[in-house]
Amino acid sequence: MNKVFDIVRDRLIEMLDGDIIPWEKNWFSKDFQNFTSKHSYRGMNTWFCAFHNEKHGFNSSSFLSFKQTRDLGGTVKKGEHGLSIFYFKLMQKKSNPDEVFPMWKWSTVFNIEQTNLPADLAEIPKNLDIIHDDVIEGYSGGPVVKYSENYNPCYNSSLDEVHMPLLTQFKDTASAQATLFHELAHSTGHDSRLERDLKGGFGSKQYVKEELTAEITAAYLLQKFGYPVHYENRTAYIQSWKRNLVDTPEIFLGAASKAEKAADWIIERHIPAAKENVS
Numbered sequence: 137m138n139k140v141f142d143i144v145r146d147r148l149i150e151m152l153d154g155d156i157i158p159w160e161k162n163w164f165s166k167d168f169q170n171f172t173s174k175h176s177y178r179g180m181n182t183w184f185c186a187f188h189n190e191k192h193g194f195n196s197s198s199f200l201s202f203k204q205t206r207d208l209g210g211t212v213k214k215g216e217h218g219l220s221i222f223y224f225k226l227m228q229k230k231s232n233p234d235e236v237f238p239m240w241k242w243s244t245v246f247n248i249e250q251t252n253l254p255a256d257l258a259e260i261p262k263n264l265d266i267i268h269d270d271v272i273e274g275y276s277g278g279p280v281v282k283y284s285e286n287y288n289p290c291y292n293s294s295l296d297e298v299h300m301p302l303l304t305q306f307k308d309t310a311s312a313q314a315t316l317f318h319e320l321a322h323s324t325g326h327d328s329r330l331e332r333d334l335k336g337g338f339g340s341k342q343y344v345k346e347e348l349t350a351e352i353t354a355a356y357l358l359q360k361f362g363y364p365v366h367y368e369n370r371t372a373y374i375q376s377w378k379r380n381l382v383d384t385p386e387i388f389l390g391a392a393s394k395a396e397k398a399a400d401w402i403i404e405r406h407i408p409a410a411k412e413n414v415s
Contacts, residue, residue: 143220143242144180145385151187152378158183159355159392160365171198171248172208179393181221188219189247199245210253218244222389240389271320271357275402279323281316289315291322293334298323310363314354321353322346324398332394344380345387352395357402 151158168177168185177185177199185199199219205212212218221243226236248254272281279296287299298319306312325332325346332349336342355365381388 142385144222144389145381147184147187147220148381148385148388149378151183152381156187157373157377158187159352159395168197168199170204170245171200171253172204177221179396180389180391183392184219184221192247194247194249196248198248200248200251201243201245205246205251205253208253210251212246212251216246216250218246218250221245271361271402272316275320277328278320278402279326281320289319291319293322293326296323296326296328310358310366313361313363314358314365317354317357318350320402321350321357321395321398324353324401325349330394330397330401341384341387344384345391348377348380348387348391349394349398352392353398353402356395356399360399360403 224238225241227239229235279298281298283300285302287301290299303312324330325334333342358365
């Protein structure tokens with residue numbers, strides 16, 4: 137199995153064994169970045185940076201490699217262990233050097249507090265001045281959302297419609313929002329938007345990957361709008377994702393970044409209007 141998949145699987149199982157559901161945590165509110173390049177880490181790398189900090193008690197959101205530390209005149213403190221960051225690298229085909237293909241790679245970075253360099257504790261503030269009630273209206277070019285007491289929540293890609301029960305049928309507002317965000321997340325995969333494969337049959341690898349993407353997208357949106365992220369029957373929920381990690385760890389590698397793109401697709405459609413009210 138690909139070494140990258142092994143590392144991702146082991147890291148996520150460590151989180152789940154510690155009763156941590158990474159997409160439940162409000163970790164995306166920090167801008168984890170490379171201290172030297174100022175490149176912001178995205179997707180699953182955000183989880184890993186946050187978990188690394190929480191596990192070891194670090195406050196800084198800045199990371200850098202051993203070489204970058206040395207180039208700045210610093211050193212990594214003795215006994216410190218780094219963190220694997222994952223990225224795509226275009227590789228040339230041996231049979232045809234003119235053709236390239238993407239390959240998952242990883243590099244090791246350290247929180248700046250693991251070095252003798254001065255820690256940069258500054259964080260980039262996130263725009264939280266977005267009104268959740270405007271999500272559907274502000275989702276330009278989004279699906280039609282229909283409500284009925286006879287509907288089960290779902291997204292119909294052929295009709296490009298989200299079907300929702302009446303809001304009064306949910307136990308609370310947070311539950312209604314979580315369900316709506318989950319279905320809106322599926323809608324971003326439509327061919328007219330982000331073009332994800334929405335045709336996977338129940339239980340297939342593609343179905344599981346899309347469900348995970350929608351779960352994480354909904355969690356991002358709930359956190360951004362100030363709602364708690366809560367899962368019924370938490371133990372069973374964790375165990376089900378652990379089984380998927382053992383069987384198909386590769387689906388987790390891209391799900392977080394796909395979810396961020398899905399959330400951005402929905403939110404960025406109405407950020408300009410919200411920004412007009414920010415002093």
